[in-house]
Amino acid sequence: MLKNRLISLRKQKGLSQYEAADRLGFSRGKLSNYEQGTRQPDYGTLEVIADFYDVSIDYLLGRSANRKSPKDDTYDSMEKINDLLRKYNIDQSGFFDIEKWKNLGPEEIKQLESYFQFVVQEAEKHNSKKQQED
Template sequence: MFGKRLASLRKQQNLSQYQLANELEFSRGQVANYEQGKRQPDFATLIKLADYFDVSTDFLLCRTEYPGSHIKESRGTYKQHDSEFEIQLRGIVDRDDDTKAFLQQYLNAPEEKKKQIRDFTTFVLDQETR
């Protein structure tokens, strides 16, 4: 399960195994072994992966379907990445693969992009009511 989750996150970022390995100072074989389930990461590696993809370790380990987490910032405070909108999205569990992929991409997007998506959705829905 972890391997599939890691591969999915990597692909969502349009990264090859080589690129991810280079970014995290791993070997490509190490990434491949994780994705194929041949090896499991140690705690330090798991944390490094979670930080890189900005998800919780529980999400990486498939203990939750919700990637958002409280991330400690350099100032020593915690940033809540989950808006009310995101929490409502998570309540939608029975969706087709395209919808799940879209929601996953939304949840992993930077805050600026999330705002653009929300604004565009509002614009499109407003057009329907005219």
């Protein structure tokens, strides 16, 4: 199954074996062996290939018909909130009760980001005004 998926994914990207191997950091012979099924990649190599083709390792190995893992399709509101906290350099200690925020959807997260932008802009205005006064 792996060899068929590798060939199919490479062709979908419109790449020759030489081009794909070069982009993956492999020799053409190594990629050819994987595509012929005469050699099996180790786990680290599978990760590189999966990342390059933007598919899950399970898909590469034929364990799933879904190109992406179920985790990839799951919206993680806490991950998005933590991303925003890092992006806007907001100290999260005591910032919120995590249990109340876990069920936010994509639209609510966008609203939260807009609020963070507003708060940061207002703080910058305040600091600028304070510096001008000093």
